[in-house]
Amino acid sequence: xxxxxxxxxxxxxxxxxxxxQSQRVKKIFALPGNAGTAGIAExxxxxVSDINSIVNKAAQLKADLVVVxxxxxxxxxxxxxxxxxxxxxxxxSQKAAQLESSKVFARDLMNKTGIPxxxxxxxxxxxxxxxxxxxRTVPVVVKADGxxxxxxxxxxxxxxEAVNALNSMLQDRIFGAAGERVIIEECLVGKEVSLLAFSDxxxxxxxxxxxxxxxxxxxxxGPNTGGMGSYSPPGFFGEEMIRQVLESVIKxxxxxxxxxxxxxxxxxxxxxxxxxxxxxxxxxxxRFGDPETQAxxxxxxxxxxxxxxxxxxxxxxxxxxxxxxxxxxGVVMSSGGYPGEYRTGFPITISDKxxxxxxxxxxxxxxxxxxxxxxxxxRVLTVTATGSTMEDxxxxxxxxxxxxxxxxCHHRKDIAAREVS
Ligand code: AMP
Ligand code: GLY
Numbered sequence: 001x002x003x004x005x006x007x008x009x010x011x012x013x014x015x016x017x018x019x020x021q022s023q024r025v026k027k028i029f030a031l032p033g034n035a036g037t038a039g040i041a042e043x044x045x046x047x048v049s050d051i052n053s054i055v056n057k058a059a060q061l062k063a064d065l066v067v068v069x070x071x072x073x074x075x076x077x078x079x080x081x082x083x084x085x086x087x088x089x090x091x092x093s094q095k096a097a098q099l100e101s102s103k104v105f106a107r108d109l110m111n112k113t114g115i116p117x118x119x120x121x122x123x124x125x126x127x128x129x130x131x132x133x134x135x136r137t138v139p140v141v142v143k144a145d146g147x148x149x150x151x152x153x154x155x156x157x158x159x160x161e162a163v164n165a166l167n168s169m170l171q172d173r174i175f176g177a178a179g180e181r182v183i184i185e186e187c188l189v190g191k192e193v194s195l196l197a198f199s200d201x202x203x204x205x206x207x208x209x210x211x212x213x214x215x216x217x218x219x220x221x222g223p224n225t226g227g228m229g230s231y232s233p234p235g236f237f238g239e240e241m242i243r244q245v246l247e248s249v250i251k252x253x254x255x256x257x258x259x260x261x262x263x264x265x266x267x268x269x270x271x272x273x274x275x276x277x278x279x280x281x282x283x284x285x286x287r288f289g290d291p292e293t294q295a296x297x298x299x300x301x302x303x304x305x306x307x308x309x310x311x312x313x314x315x316x317x318x319x320x321x322x323x324x325x326x327x328x329x330g331v332v333m334s335s336g337g338y339p340g341e342y343r344t345g346f347p348i349t350i351s352d353k354x355x356x357x358x359x360x361x362x363x364x365x366x367x368x369x370x371x372x373x374x375x376x377x378x379r380v381l382t383v384t385a386t387g388s389t390m391e392d393x394x395x396x397x398x399x400x401x402x403x404x405x406x407x408x409c410h411h412r413k414d415i416a417a418r419e420v421s
Contacts, residue, residue: 001305004029004058005041006048006078007069010332010361010382011290015067015304016041017361018297022305029061035373036362036381048073055081063087065308068266074286075101075147079266090308092286095262099253100269100286103152104145104181110281113252117281120185129166132184133159139187144169146178150214150226155187190274192282193237194292197250197270198307200316201263204254206246208299208323209237210292216339218414225339226379227291229415231329231390232299236274245272245279253284265311294330294361294382299323329393329416330384331401335364336408338378343408346375351403358400359384375406391420 001024005016013036016028020040031054033043046053048070055078058066066082068074068091077094091097098105110117118141123129133140142165144152152175156162162184169179197206210232216222249270257264269285269292288296297304301322310319335342348365361384364377383401387393394416401411 001025001064002027002029002061003305004031004061004063004066005033005037005069006031006054006066006073008032008034008037008048008363009069009290010036010363010379011288011293012069013037013361013363014294014297014359015069015288017359018300018304019067022303024303024305029063031057034362034376035365035367036360038367049076051076051078051081054078055085055087058082058087059085065090065305065312067091067308069287071097071100071147071285071287088309088312090312091266092264093262096257096264096266097286099257099264099284101147102145103143103183103283106284107183109253109256113256115249115252115281116278118185118188120183122181122183123166124170124181126166126170129170129182129184130163133162133166136184136186138162141185141187142166142169143183143185144175144179145181145183146175148175148178150224151175152178188273188275188280188282190276191234191236193234193272193274194289195237195242195245195250195270195272196289196292196296197246197268198311198316198321199250199254199264199266199268200311200314201258201265202254202314203316204246204250204268205316205321206242206250207296208232209234209242210289210295212289212292213412213415216334216410216412218412223339225334227289227332228334228412229329229331229382230291230295231327231393231416231419232292232295233327235390235419241274241279245270249279249281291330291332291382294359294384295328298328298359298384298386299326324386326386326388327390327393328384328386329390329397330361330382331397331411331415332379332382333401333404333406333409333411334379335375335377336410338410342378344375344377346407348373348375348380348404348406354400354403355385355396357385358396360404380406380409390416394420
């Protein structure tokens with residue numbers, strides 16, 4: 001098979017790496033890909049937002065399967081366009097992807113279906129939203145409806161802060177059309193976990209759970225980022241919890257989408273918070289998570305392409321998905337200054353002392369003329385290790401991360417720390 005993977009993050013490098021292990025695969029293309037995918041796939045220099053060119057390219061390559069990594073092309077209808085062109089594609093349609101691209105859509109579905117989530121309401125004018133705030137206690141959460149590159153959620157600790165967030169979204173339109181509507185909701189407390197599931201529109205099969213770390217510094221200090229590390233599995237989220245979330249969240253969501261005539265195919269990512277009242281949904285994403293994927297895929301034993309084809313062909317009930325019991329820890333190395341200003345173009349060096357079974361999944365890294373890999377973004381790469389225990393995996397990743405270097409590099413030292421202490 002010829003497989004085309006859309007995206008350029010460490011998530012897509014991990015996808016390409018896993019897909020390359022399939023007996024079915026003859027050739028992989030990454031669009032646009034990065035320095036990591038370049039070693040296993042052929043990179044194609046087209047932007048993920050150029051939907052027309054992507055569809056034309058997939059047709060020209062006669063791709064047997066297209067795998068869509070990031071949310072923006074899903075929300076722009078890439079899957080619908082591929083299907084119209086008769087090209088098999090892994091990912092939800094534009095309508096189904098609304099579970100991620102519109103928080104109002106997701107909340108309406110959860111309310112209608114009785115899926116546990118924070119109480120709250122949707123607003124499109126500042127005056128109504130501000131009036132509603134008068135009767136709420138702080139902290140309170142203000143969310144932009146649409147895609148905002150991970151910046152659309154404000155946890156306001158004072159009413160002033162909440163009003164400022166509302167004004168910046170609804171009036172100043174800092175997120176453009178994504179902020180035409182906002183949600184104000186109660187602030188929940190508890191541990192967070194991501195549970196991703198494969199769905200073919202009828203059947204849903206959960207993956208192993210994972211946790212990610214959003215803040216840039218240890219002990220969850222500093223600004224939010226695209227994710228600084230992840231590990232799988234979290235000890236506090238066992239089989240019984242997975243079953244509970246499958247029954248109370250994932251299955252009802254898949255059923256509601258099918259009933260609405262917009263069956264959900266691909267990966268459904270459920271972001272959960274474990275409150276005193278039980279697990280509640282914080283968000284849905286319509287794709288693999290980043291950096292969760294980098295810690296989840298090394299644990300997958302089943303051929304990923306077999307699973308993806310089962311999803312595309314509506315035969316997920318026919319396949320058994322198996323996981324390795326060994327835990328996995330992934331630590332992101334970022335450019336100094338990220339998520340603020342940072343410089344790029346620094347050579348990345350990897351000492352030959354690094355263990356052979358360590359995975360390095362590249363993100364903001366590109367191949368310079370002459371074959372040298374240099375930094376090219378905020379989050380540069382994820383180093384992952386599996387071990388017989390979480391402690392083992394964690395020791396291994398931190399022992400080996402010392403062998404990866406670039407000027408100004410930064411990483412968190414506490415990924416999975418609470419799991420092993
Ligand atoms: P979202 O993009 O909706 O997942 O929100 C990003 C992050 O904001 C989540 O991972 C949580 O840490 C936090 N968050 C979102 N909604 C809530 C809520 N209702 N209560 C507390 N924290 C929240
Ligand atoms: N790890 C969060 C996300 O992928 O959106």
